[in-house]
Amino acid sequence: ERFIREQVPxxxxxxxxxxxxxxxxxxxxxxxxxxxxxxLLSTTIVESGLDIPTANTMIIHRADMFGLAQMYQLRxxxxxxxxxxxxxxxxxxxxxxxxxxxxxxxVLQSLDSLGAGFQLASHDLDQRGGGNLLGEEQSGHIREIxxxxxxxxxxxxxxELKALAGKGDGATDRGWSPQINxxxxxxxxxxxxxxxxxxxxxxRRLSDAExxxxxxxxxxxxxxxxxxxxxxxxxxxxxxxxxxxxxxxxVAKIDxxxxxxxxxxxxxxxxxxxxxxxxxxxxxxxxxxRPDHKVVVRGEWETPEQRLGAAERVLxxxxxxxxx
Numbered sequence: 001e002r003f004i005r006e007q008v009p010x011x012x013x014x015x016x017x018x019x020x021x022x023x024x025x026x027x028x029x030x031x032x033x034x035x036x037x038x039x040l041l042s043t044t045i046v047e048s049g050l051d052i053p054t055a056n057t058m059i060i061h062r063a064d065m066f067g068l069a070q071m072y073q074l075r076x077x078x079x080x081x082x083x084x085x086x087x088x089x090x091x092x093x094x095x096x097x098x099x100x101x102x103x104x105x106x107v108l109q110s111l112d113s114l115g116a117g118f119q120l121a122s123h124d125l126d127q128r129g130g131g132n133l134l135g136e137e138q139s140g141h142i143r144e145i146x147x148x149x150x151x152x153x154x155x156x157x158x159x160e161l162k163a164l165a166g167k168g169d170g171a172t173d174r175g176w177s178p179q180i181n182x183x184x185x186x187x188x189x190x191x192x193x194x195x196x197x198x199x200x201x202x203x204r205r206l207s208d209a210e211x212x213x214x215x216x217x218x219x220x221x222x223x224x225x226x227x228x229x230x231x232x233x234x235x236x237x238x239x240x241x242x243x244x245x246x247x248x249x250x251v252a253k254i255d256x257x258x259x260x261x262x263x264x265x266x267x268x269x270x271x272x273x274x275x276x277x278x279x280x281x282x283x284x285x286x287x288x289x290r291p292d293h294k295v296v297v298r299g300e301w302e303t304p305e306q307r308l309g310a311a312e313r314v315l316x317x318x319x320x321x322x323x324x
Contacts, residue, residue, distance in 0.1 A: 001041055013039035016046070047073040053081035063089035064101035071108050072120050110196075176266065178246030179253040182311055184304035186236040192226055206236065210244050231305075238308055245315035249322045254315065256307040261314055263295040271322040279321055 004013055014037040016028040025045075032040045033052050040046070040055070047070060058078045063071060071089070079085030089105060091097050097105075111120055193199045202222065209215045219237055223229060229237075246254065252266035270276055276295075280287045286298050297314050301307040 004039065004041065011039055012037045013041055016040060016042040018043060018045045044070065044074065046077055050077050051080055052077070056081070056083045056085040057088075058086070059088045059090065061090055062092065063105060064091045064097040066104075068104045068107060068120065071104070072111070075108070176252070178243050178251055180239055180242055180246070180311060181254070182256045182304055182307040184235045184239075184308045185232045186239045187232050188236065189230055189232055192230050192233060206240050209240060210247075212241065215240060235305070235308055238312060242308075242312050242315055245312070245319045249315060249318035251315060251318060254311055256301065256311045256314075258302055258307075259300070260296060260298040261307075261310060263297070263314065263318065265293065265295075268293040270318075272324055275321045275324050276318075279317070 001013075001015055004011060014028050014032055016025055016032075018025075020028070028040075029050070031037060033054075035054060044066075055078050058075065060066065060071065060074055066074070075087045078087055089108070091101075091105075107120070188199050188202055190199070193202065202218075205218055206215075209218055215237055219229065222233065242254075246252075250266045250269060250271065251263055253264040255262045277289075280289055280295075288296050290296060295318075297310075299310055301310045
């Protein structure tokens with residue numbers, strides 16, 4: 001208020017905040033609505049329920065201090081008529097804002113289309129967390145792992161408790177994911193697919209592409225939409241295929257280095273142990289089994305790409321043995 005009075009004395013402005021008497025606040029809002037003032041200087045009391053078509057510009061001071069949903073509501077107070085509206089979100093010039101604040105501002109900047117409310121709610125839930133779904137606490141670990149994984153973990157935990165109580169079929173087996181360590185870059189580069197939501201959607205579809213036909217169709221679609229696959233994306237598709245082989249062979253983890261690979265089975269269990277022993281005896285030069293039930297495969301694989309190919313060959317052999 002002091003800044004406006006000193007720097008722009010020619011502007012007619014009025015102040016509104018929540019500590020004013022209700023009748024006084026109503027007079028302020030009515031006067032601004034009727035156009036008696038050029039500027040309304042207020043706290044966040046205006047964030048919802050205010051519809052002033054003539055207001056087309058908003059300046060939010062210290063936008064980094066506000067929550068995502070709150071800023072979205074504030075921004076919605078302007079642009080309520082046909083005239084183009086402007087919302088300026090300011091941050092302090094003398095100090096760096098937090099990563100969380102920067103993320104919120106970027107999300108708000110990207111929400112510029114119809115139906116953005118659901119996207120905003122999803123981002124807000126992902127950033128702040130949804131609390132304990134079955135308890136009274138209002139904050140929880142959901143923000144660390146995401147909504148879908150939290151719900152899946154919750155369902156698996158309930159199934160496990162039912163199994164212990166003799167009232168269910170046991171915990172589902174869908175939650176485990178094989179680990180593949182080769183040092184190869186496996187990702188969809190930002191410069192290949194710039195839109196974050198599209199990249200996340202592709203990652204999700206890749207994780208569900210267990211059949212080779214699904215992966216080939218998805219690769220063809222990506223090439224058609226975005227151009228030739230970069231090496232990292234190609235390697236990501238190969239890793240998804242290797243994960244499928246891991247599940248067939250019950251392999252929990254495979255580590256591949258320049259001199260060989262180490263394979264760990266889930267629960268130290270393999271479907272065809274006699275077949276595995278027979279295969280290792282025939283290939284004693286490269287293959288052996290350790291006392292801790294891990295399989296070691298010797299080889300010379302200098303580059304990450306070679307190690308990725310080696311992982312695929314090793315897992316293919318193990319998947320054949322498991323199927324036999």
